[in-house]
Amino acid sequence: MIDRRSLLLGGAIASIARPALSQTKYPNRTVTMVNPFAAGGQLDPIGRIISKHMQSVLGQAFVIENKPGAGGTIGAQYVTRSAPDGSTLLLGTTSTFVIAPYIFKPQPYDPLVNLAPIIALTENATVLIASEKSGFKSLKDLLEAAKQKPANVTVASAGNGSFPHVFSELFCSLTDVKLTHIPYRGGAPAMNDLIGGQVDIFFEVAPTAIPQIQSKTAFPLLVSGNKRVPLLPDVPSAAELGYPDLNLTSWVGLAAPDGTPASVVEILNKESNAALRSEEMTTYLDRLGISAIGGSPREMAERMARESAIYKRLVESKGITVQ
Template sequence: MRTITRMLAAITTAGFLTTGFAQAPAATDFPRQPIRMVVTFPPGGSADAVVRMIVPRLNEKLGQQVVVDNRPGAGGNIGLSLVAKAPPDGYTLGVGAAGALSANSSLYANMPFDPLKDLKPVSMLAAIPFVIIGHPSLSAKTQKDLIAMAKSQPGKLSVAHGGNGTAMHLSAALFSQMADVKLVEVPYKGSGPAALDVLAGNVPLAVVDLPSALQHIKAGKLVAYAVTSAQRLPQLPDVPTVSEAGLTGYDSTGWFGVVAPAGTPAPIVERLNAEITAALNDEQTKTSMRNLGVEPAPSKPDAFDAYIRSETQKWAKVIRQANIKIDQ
């Protein structure tokens, strides 16, 4: 998929809690017991689905069971806090998204952990492009029209998104800042409900993930103004990027990846990275992921770490300017 090519190029240069803090085993001995994979999303979502796609291969290659433990809540902070406080032995891993790993430190006044200090990146798993959609009844048919409409009605045009602090929320905020418009941001409990309310005409606009809107866009029931990624989507080849449509330099893509507790020995991190990368590069897995609307995005640990840090800086500026805060 060409959509995420530039972002992937930038980042690809890829237990159960124990009561004691015994010395971590050498990579040649790892793993010697089941691995707990704390997923900071509820069952059924794209991140949970991707994890469950690669778990059978990890079980086979690692010779131990990888047990999925869904711990959603607080924008990912609940699950990743467990990981941050776990022994750094490779037996407790976490799956977090852009929000929890890069934006939450600016969104939440009291973070239970420091993503940059308390976690060790292992590999990104996937990238998720978003699309700006509208109800067909709107007179605005292009992004240029949409911006003109928003400027003529400051503070009156609403845009739905998948929840406060999510990458969709931040994508909407970045759009407003770069377009110099004032939109009323309306949080929903997920991308699907936001898209359905635009479809029903209850809210005029939304920033949602592709699977939530694609069939309705193709049926002409929703207008796709632009995609938020740096490249066009093959599923919507005629829909421009936000940057192409006039906001030069705009680029916002959701993502999620695997982390371990800080201090996890490098050989163990490298072993985990190698097996996760191999699982993501499996052709059947790639196809299944793309059918979900996500792009496989394996990365080396150091590259993933650098990407998280750059995203943290980027979103801190957007959050500060938009004065977005989340009550924990």
């Protein structure tokens, strides 16, 4: 028997292979890349470099439009309902492609059905950082405090159902501790309160956490995954500390509405890969310790199917929902 996930993956991949609907040169008008989050996050600079390259090579304007709200689902849903002609694209994150759709009720969109994957662009480790006022200088300090007084330690997130929220739930499951979740309307206000000592810890992507660590306004306890981050050589990995399953990464990808012609997806994939290899992009990524991914639309579709299954199980087991 063929399970539903296989059918959905087949649909996502099939959408990549559909024949072009017309022979009109692409693009023949302005292309909008929708960022489903507020301005100021990690998507903005990556999107600017990608759009700048596209515009210079393809000869049409590529503009970024922020459509934040409801954990990124408002912007993502807008794209899924747009014409599948390549004029509206989705520049999203792990949350956009494999988490948020399964948290909000009713489900706003199905990423494996309603989106045509173009490319997985970048990924980076997540850093567990603590407020200087918390007094935590190691994972051991945090776990001891959390076990002595369950739910006394507070953990910030960028909102219910956000990547930091779900990651913190995974952390609690693996370490057998209880934390009090404090959701914010984005990563920036969460970081501000961590720095101010209003919350104890925060799971944040490395590019955003590193400047705070370097300025000593936050203290790193671990980085996710099986190896250390080059820009944080003294911070142990989760695997070193005995939690190898704490290895999920935050990644950025580009997608289009389902039904977008294969020829359009091919052009966007080709030029996105070229943009990832550009000097401007490699300089930016190296400076912040972000890794380029690249590859084919099929590889992004497979990543989405694989990670959707992981996060969906976690969301259901923890009862994480947003009405």
